[in-house]
Amino acid sequence: xxxxxxxxxxxxxxxxxxxxxxxxxxxxxxxxxxxxxxxxxxxxxxxxxxxxxxxxxxxxxxxxxxxxxxxxxxxxxxxxxxxxxxxxxxxxxxxxxxxxxxxxxxxxxxxxxxxxxxxxxxxxxxxxxxxxxxxxxxxxxxxxxxxxxxxxxxxxxxxxxxxxxxxxxxxxxxxxxxxxxxxxxxxxxxxxxxxxxxxxxxxxxxxxxxxxxxxxxxxxxxxxxxxxxxxxxxxxxxxxxxxxxxxxxxxxxxxxxxxxxxxxxxxxxxxxxxxxxxxxxxxxxxxxxxxxxxxxxxxxxxxxxxxxxxxxxxxxxxxxxxxxxxxxxxxxxxxxxxxxxxxxxxxxxxxxxxxxxxxxxxxxxxxxxxxxxxxxxxx
Numbered sequence: 173x174x175x176x177x178x179x180x181x182x183x184x185x186x187x188x189x190x191x192x193x194x195x196x197x198x199x200x201x202x203x204x205x206x207x208x209x210x211x212x213x214x215x216x217x218x219x220x221x222x223x224x225x226x227x228x229x230x231x232x233x234x235x236x237x238x239x240x241x242x243x244x245x246x247x248x249x250x251x252x253x254x255x256x257x258x259x260x261x262x263x264x265x266x267x268x269x270x271x272x273x274x275x276x277x278x279x280x281x282x283x284x285x286x287x288x289x290x291x292x293x294x295x296x297x298x299x300x301x302x303x304x305x306x307x308x309x310x311x312x313x314x315x316x317x318x319x320x321x322x323x324x325x326x327x328x329x330x331x332x333x334x335x336x337x338x339x340x341x342x343x344x345x346x347x348x349x350x351x352x353x354x355x356x357x358x359x360x361x362x363x364x365x366x367x368x369x370x371x372x373x374x375x376x377x378x379x380x381x382x383x384x385x386x387x388x389x390x391x392x393x394x395x396x397x398x399x400x401x402x403x404x405x406x407x408x409x410x411x412x413x414x415x416x417x418x419x420x421x422x423x424x425x426x427x428x429x430x431x432x433x434x435x436x437x438x439x440x441x442x443x444x445x446x447x448x449x450x451x452x453x454x455x456x457x458x459x460x461x462x463x464x465x466x467x468x469x470x471x472x473x474x475x476x477x478x479x480x481x482x483x484x485x486x487x488x489x490x491x492x493x494x495x496x497x498x499x500x501x502x503x504x505x506x507x508x509x510x511x512x513x514x515x516x517x518x519x520x521x522x523x524x525x526x527x528x529x530x531x532x533x534x535x536x537x538x539x540x541x542x543x544x545x546x547x548x549x550x551x
Contacts, residue, residue, distance in 0.1 A: 179481040180218045183498055185315035186464035188215040191225040191235055198242040208249040216242055218495055220485030221371055236427045240370055247373035256487050263332040263364035305518050311338035316346050316356040323353035324407035326393040331404045338520045341400055345420055359388050367407035382411055388414035398423050406453035420543055421463045435549040437468035441513035444474050447519035448481050448509045460518050460542050467549050476506045483523035500529045515539045
């Protein structure tokens with residue numbers, strides 16, 4: 173049942189590119205019946221971690237756990253592109269990519285990414301430089317007081333890429349939460365959630381990051397820890413702690429309970445992209461739709477084949493750009509056939525990947541997080 177739901181199987185149409193085939197490869201590697209050569213590792217690492225196979229599996233096979241362990245087992249044999257190794261190293265430090273924001277800002281403002289994007293060939297380096305074009309670094313305070321009657325206090329987890337690539341969303345979260353009576357803490361020393369390391373075979377580093385973040389979170393007297401990015405949320409959900417974790421959309425719907433009267437109406441047509449991590453990992457399908465329904469008169473249009481992965485897959489789009497582009501073009505064809513003024517996406521990786529595709533195809537369509545639209549319509 174899982175095969176038709178696997179994006180890589182649908183691209184390559186070979187057993188080795190299916191969940192069932194990958195489990196066979198993992199079993200052969202674990203039993204020393206197969207060498208971890210480039211071909212075997214490519215079949216394994218093409219997996220995007222979308223977990224569509226887990227969602228459909230009647231036997232509830234924990235496929236992603238198997239994949240993480242397999243990548244740990246083969247980490248020494250898997251030669252990653254330098255950009256991924258640098259990204260993994262950089263995000264081990266407190267603040268994630270924030271300490272590198274001056275370099276990111278220089279590349280963005282100087283136009284260097286445009287020059288390097290002219291290099292022939294769709295290489296991981298070219299993709300990563302194009303990604304830097306979306307960097308809009310912003311520094312945030314560690315505390316924002318509630319504007320109205322205090323309802324509680326929350327800690328906002330921004331992730332390693334948030335301040336550099338998702339600053340508008342963070343600002344929108346602060347605006348909404350403080351408006352509805354919540355004090356907001358944003359620890360400056362918070363670390364990467366560890367998802368990138370977990371899915372690249374660096375289990376020890378992922379666990380170290382979890383311990384560091386847990387120590388930081390416990391210093392705050394808050395009612396909840398909120399994450400903006402569903403990919404980070406999937407990793408944070410693995411942690412066991414006294415403070416509950418919530419996706420920001422989920423928290424607004426369940427705890428703030430804003431009425432539609434809180435938001436100005438809008439007759440815009442928005443396209444809805446729901447990430448695999450929100451749908452399959454956090455198991456919150458339909459959450460974004462319910463949130464957007466708080467805006468009166470808003471026309472919400474789902475993209476056709478919404479469950480199909482966009483191809484970002486964490487760091488996969490940097491390592492396997494041809495695969496990522498094929499899946500992205502499928503997604504863009506569905507977007508092109510729709511009529512909308514905005515595209516709503518809950519995951520920063522998906523958003524950046526889709527933005528790059530829209531730019532290449534010269535499609536003028538803004539991609540924003542749902543809380544950004546809510547903040548714009550706030551009365």
